[in-house]
Amino acid sequence: GESVGLHLPTLSVQEGDNSIINCAYSNSASDYFIWYKQESGKGPQFIIDIRSNMDKRQGQRVTVLLNKTVKHLSLQIAATQPGDSAVYFCAESGAHAGNMLTFGGGTRLMVKP
């Protein structure tokens, strides 16, 4: 999730496999984390969020894991589908930031049929 300038890290997976997208956040005071999906030419779309009093949260086909010790967040997508191809962003927030979101640089997920 760190900014990488013009070149997004890319994860390429086979359709049907599980995907894991990682994000390292910067501020140990952050207590709210959110994953967004952005398809080409569209705005970011909410996927799932988690608060710092939890270390795991599950949604439909997605799971977010939070490791506060190493300031690491991951998004797991089960049975990845072609429609999951997009750029995924993590964002962090907390009172230290006035509850504003700070976005990471994004990871491109490519699903091969």
Next chain:
Amino acid sequence: NAGVTQTPKFQVLKTGQSMTLQCAQDMNHNSMYWYRQDPGMGLRLIYYSASEGTTDKGEVPNGYNVSRLNKREFSLRLESAAPSQTSVYFCASSAGTGGAGFIYEQYFGPGTRLTVT
């Protein structure tokens, strides 16, 4: 229920020209935001409006002004466009900016792709 709408979708400006990007939401949200997204980058907050009648600077406010026209509408103005402002601009809204540890999800519009030559 359209969510967050933005106009225009595309715009090309010459250096020094001015323009206003429009944003409207129909979710009765209190808070609205303007972000910019440069190629291969995450979103950076330009300005936000926690509630009708208030606006505050975000991470990258220089070269921009905003107006919270009413609860629904939040516009972003470039007074004198520069090539460094070439970017995709996203408007977002949320029920509030949060407080006491509660943070609201933000909903994004489709974006305005701006090129300054």
